[in-house]
Amino acid sequence: MQLAAGRWHVRGIRLCGMGETALMDLTPLPPPRRLTVCTGVMFNAGQRIPEFPGSIPLLRQWLDFHEELGVEHFVLYDSDGSAAPEADGRPGKVTYFPRWPSHLSAKLGEISVTPHCRHCLSVLAEAHCLFNSRGLSNWVITLHSFDAYLAPTPSWGGHALGSLGRILKELERNRPEIGVVPLAMIDFGGAPWNSSILLERFQMRAQQPVQVLAEIGRGNPRDDCWLNHPGVTLRNPENVWGVLDHYARSAPGAMDVEMPHELLRVNHYVDIFGQRCSSRFWHCTVLDTGLLWMLPTLRARYST
16 A cells, blocks of 8 residues: 655555555664553552551652662552652652542542542553553553562572563563463561561561462463462553453463463562451461562662
């Protein structure tokens, strides 16, 4: 197909069923970001560990940790403007949508600050962040709030500080074919250490990742399949059609790559505001210090 008018000339536009003709014969530039981390719709995002009312806010700890881990960009959503103090202090690093539900409608804005529906629009925020990141980021992941931390194994391939980057580099080889990379989520809680830094305060975890036991909620006959583990999904925004909380759907022809939780997982700190791990099937009884290598870096930030 050839188009020409005046001084411009466009050629080689790909049409459905027309084979491998290049789009305008141009090679697209790679996205400028390797990884974007999104939140769900947060409420009261300025919270601190209750026992340490003067401590570093949990959202700041979460941002600092992931920034040091190698995350290039964050997209924050809230329903009440409470994330502004942390978002405003990171120009270029954070895209912030304050009172995001109210941008959809006044009614949704009102509903989203009521106790029973503070997170109702998080699925829409997930979809918004995913598709808004097309062409901007190789990978997108939603960590619903400041209680969920990416946890790469610190011993894989060299120094702990570059572990996430090395894992993403391995995935990059096959990124054009990948849609979803499911990550397991493991609960952390139990008896707390006397610390106001979250990843030091809770060092006890469950024996294994969160798993669906009820038959009606299972998505695959294989027990260890990611469809039976409500975790988190790392997504290639070019190859994903939809997202829904713990899951995502790849485009037809794209493949899902299950990530071993020993290599990369999400630590879910469930006991910040009350004892939750003790009420779950797997209690938090296993000592895990896998993220404590980051403590000196965080303490250095907070000592200035």
